[in-house]
Amino acid sequence: MKVTEVQVGLASCGIAAGAEAVFNQFRKILGSKVVVKPVGCLGMCYNEPLVAVITDSGERFLYKRVDAALAKRIAEEHVKGGTPLEDFLAPDDGFFKRQVRIVLENCGQIAPTSVEEYRERGGYEALRRAIQEMTPQEVIVEIQQSGLRGRGGAGFPTGMKWSFAAQEPDPVKFIVCNADEGDPGAFMDRSVLEGDPHRVLEGMTIAGYAIGARFGIVYVRAEYPLAVRRVKEAIAAARKAGFLGKRILGTPFSFEIMVKEGAGAFVCGEETALIASIEGRRGMPRRRPPYPAQSGLWGHPTVINNVETLANVPWIIRNGAEAFARYGTEKSKGTKVFALAGKVRHSGLVEIPMGMTLEELVFDVGGGIPDDKEFKAVQIGGPSGGCVPASLAHTPVDYESITQTGAIMGSGGLIVMDEATCMVEVARFFLDFIQKESCGKCTFCRIGTKRMLEILTRIVKGEGKPGDLDKLIDLGYKVKTNSLCGLGQTAPNPVLTTTRYFQDEYEAHIREKRCPAGVCRALLRYSIDPEACRNCKLCAKACPVGAISQGDGPFQVIQQEACIRCGRCREVCPFGAVRVE
């Protein structure tokens, strides 16, 4: 078995974990003898940096958490010596077993910007078929029959959106790929753009053909410099290979794509705000209708689709609507990519068929909760979404079922929470986010969220008053029904779901001035167990305010009036004698 290729995961997550040093190490030792290739994200972010060693018989050895030293050993012993280092291989932990990879089929497997490698795996075949063998109308029908719905959050049927724009007589139309991915805790779109950018470009070009647009724009958020770079490289490569530009593949169809960088505003993910931002203005949403499909960029019909939505398109054209519709539930077809993060063992990127339950997602794919903690809830849909409690973990992942819980499917951020997460504090966190990101155009969103935040801040500080809960819920419904855009209309969701499912936690904060999860600082009380204390005084040294002194015996005590509840004493105590309640 000769080793023919070494692949190093060089997406943002891999680089952050130190993959560049690993890559350089392989290059240095192996020179040009073996192909050392940067690839995108495999999704196993919990094992980054990841290295795959491929042999001439097609066997694949996956190493986890590789650093420069281990890279050296792999290069010497495995690549040159032919003996795999069994101890360092990523174990088969069931992570991939229940996944279905459509959008992510190439992620982490190919050199991201290479047209050749993309084509080897069937890339640009869908584009060829669409523009050479199908009419625009047939393309739209195919997408409609597949049942594909928008993956950017709202789940609007993609084929229908395209048909609206196609009907418009305006000869100038646009395709916009929404890569603003503002949901904090989500990184699906980044991974696709970094790991398989051609797939998104191909999807956009097919969409352009379907609706009669000649021009596409990828709107990427400012925090994703690597994604921007890869997309630009991929555009240049596609143009060179004749998949973009004038008269693509000898047909009369021409299409160009350019990249626009966002400037850091969550609301710009909303489609009308996104248009304002591209046009060079403050990213403020406007009333709809007219919808962008009728009047969008500079007043022309514009189809705005999410990255993942577009990444599904080539697969559907290549394999047919029926093959796609075999996955999923009656109304939610295909797969959904999730960014699993938070208190979960396998945090990373996963793609599952719609209809899988949240429980299966967290435990079978995600590997469950670390440190033997209790599973409490998942936060799904980001700041517009909500918290689904463990008691509803049997909820299947499809648009309607998730909406019924009060959360939304959202774009794919999924944060797992355990018993040590305070739901009141989580609600406050999201509201704080929304309140800062509200563009300020409409009153309910601007002032309503501010008032709600004040109440929540009061509650986590232990200053909650009776009646606060009712006021919060009442305000929440008002903001939800009276706001101008999706930001305000969904902003109260995290509050409304937590007050519904975790009312007792709110009550504990308000009535008993107690935080059951032990998170809200102002409600904690630190003390030293005299039995467990060995009087080593490490805590007294560590205390930044000098609140710890000698007790009347061989132990230390904390002066409650002086304590600022920073928890430093608890961190340094070697005997676990500092209690918190």
Place this chain on the structure above:
Amino acid sequence: MAKRALKAKKEKPQWKQILQKHPPVPESVIPLLQAFQERYGYIPPEAVRAVARYTRTPLSQVYGVATFYAQFRLRPRGKHLIRLCQGTACHVLGADAILNHLKERLGVEEGETTPDGLFTLEVVRCLGCCSLAPVMMVDEETYGRLTPRAVDKVLAEYRKGKT
């Protein structure tokens, strides 16, 4: 810090070159502000005016854009920019403690620059590396799985002159 402002002032006669990379239309306002910030680490007030004149957009509107987007900075920043993530995943995994630690070690609040001009501390929402939470970026480099001790190590590297 003052260095950047000085550089901006000195180069002002050559700003035309920056401006002319984009067409003189209102759509260029954001890319132009980004270009200035890329060059100087912030947008000098004079540049806001220059962009307005060049794109034939009212100054109020350009200023409105410059203050609307979180990315834009109207004051000079330190040599290194620390962006600490306070997104959901990082928050759940203790980014608050990291923020407090950073504030203490640097002696500054969010958005401020250390007196020696070495670091500016900013807080951002999600760097897209949630599985490595808590995460921060120093300039273009990302650091994950942070602990207070890991933060100290990173700061020390930059203090020693890492660029």
